[in-house]
Amino acid sequence: MTKRAWWLVVLNILLPGSAQVLAGSRGLGRFGLRASVAFLLLLAAAGVMYKVNPELVLSVFTNSIGLWALAAVLVFYSLLWVTLTFDTLRLSRLVRIRPNARPHIAGLATVVMVALAGTSGYGAYVATTASGVLSTMFITAPSEPPADGRYNILVMGGDSGSDRAGMRPDSMSVVSIDADTGQAVIIGLPRDLDLIPFPEDSPLHAAYPDGYGYEDRCDVDACMLNSIYTEVDQKSPEMYPDAVAEGSEPGIEGMRDAARGITGLTIQYYALIDMQGFSDLIDALGGVDINVAERLPIGGRFEDLSDVEGWVEAGQQHMDGFTALWYGRSRHTTDDYDRMARQRVLQQAILTQFTPANVLTKFQGIAAAGQQVVKTDIPQGALGYFTNLAGKTKALPMATVELVPDNGVDPTDPDYDYIRGLIAAALVPAAE
Known part of the structure; x- marks a missing residue:
């Protein structure tokens, strides 16, 4: 019974629904298998499509309807994984396996369930929130064509x-x-x-x-x-x-x-x-990492430093938003052209940090x-x-x-x- 429980939990992880088909809940198992296979096919199709036509895939995921559809799919699979995991534990009959194996089997099933369901749930949150943000920031209008390419x-x-x-x-x-x-x-x-x-x-x-x-x-x-x-x-x-x-x-x-x-x-x-x-x-x-060429005041105007609140020191600095804003605004001992150059440095630094991992976390x-x-x-x-x-x-x-x-x-x-x-x-x- 202990070996059987391990096999059911592992099968539920590898191919959700297969444990139910083998252990008796065949109706739920067949539904879970079809849904699991469909999910894998969707992932494969999206991957192939992204290789062939990345613009089309990105258009779906930057469209309000596409993002809400994605959120609905993720919520569905989150609920499905939770249901199948609890049913797998029921079918494993934990009370009939070795006592020292029970926490390991239940723990593995629970950890994987939380990871999968939590990830898909967070993905649904990101999708719905992104839909609202994009709808607020961008307009609904025809696209303009390029000019001279x-x-x-x-x-x-x-x-x-x-x-x-x-x-x-x-x-x-x-x-x-x-x-x-x-x-x-x-x-x-x-x-x-x-x-x-x-x-x-x-x-x-x-x-x-x-x-x-x-x-x-x-x-x-x-x-x-x-x-x-x-x-x-x-x-x-x-x-x-x-x-x-x-x-x-x-x-x-x-x-x-x-x-x-x-x-x-x-x-x-x-x-x-x-x-x-x-x-x-x-x-x-x-925050943002910038190599500061010269010491700059936070506050102050040109030669008047009466209201200076601090300094942006020269050298490599990790800046919060307030400090970075003054790095771009400061005018003391500098001119507008220096400010332009610093603002370009700031823009480049921020673009560098706009990675998918940073944005998602x-x-x-x-x-x-x-x-x-x-x-x-x-x-x-x-x-x-x-x-x-x-x-x-x-x-x-x-x-x-x-x-x-x-x-x-x-x-x-x-x-x-x-x-x-x-x-x-x-x-x-x-x-x-």
Whole structure:
């Protein structure tokens, strides 16, 4: 009877339902076997399909309906494994086996049951939570086609700290991604760029035909790139009457038109990152590792260090969200171009830590933070494609074009033909 009990428990682990077929509960056993075989076939089919067409599989798992279906399947199998395990222990007749074997047999069955049912239950939780997060963060709309074989995404870091009135984009870049290879080029846009040209189809072109800030013409205090968001958002939102209905904002659309005019690229999508929420995301990830080039104050403004709360020391540092935010924001003894460089380092460090294992083990905190961090008009239906493309991007070196004086760009008197030439030169080798 002891050997029989061991065999039943092991068979239940290897092929749930087989123990019932052998020991008498044949109706339940046949149901369990069919379900177990179906589960294995589903896994095999998903694996083969991912090898053949990963985009299709990722599309299913980034779609609300697909995620809820996955959750239902996982809950079903979780309940099935619990039922079959308890029935296997009943069929094992523990009271008739050797007393010293009972805890080992019952313990093995219980541990495996908890592992399988717990894993599938947690998977169902992740699937349903992810469905809610994705529905909140991404819009329902048709996908945009690539332009000249590339997707160009305007990425803005909006700083809405307690010492600031409203949000303004202090960090701006265009991420240009080859639609086939995933090769990416980050184009850094300094916030103090002047004389911004707008495409002729932009409503801002009619208001500023000679460029934003030409002869100091603008409707806010400072006529530079990141002022466009504030001006359109607060002074002339009627320029973009359909922005909100299309998952955007008038200020964002003004910035998109500015990025189009500066780079000469079609900007299909945008992503606005709330830097305060970014701090929560870093905390949810467990912090971020950065090699700090020079000592930076936490707090303080330029030479005024009266309100400094601490320091980010030089060298390898493991930072929490608050410290990382100040690493990207600090201005003491540095300029905007140094900040741009530090923000790129911070972005790269976070992307490196966004591994599947890290996300799954800290999913609850990341999901909660994610809903507060990103606003974008990337449609949910395109997530499968972009997730697959992001995997390619992460495996390749990423080029950077910073529009700064070190690259021959004078932000106060920029030569936009020269700027577009720099960008074109960076994109051509990436596309080959």
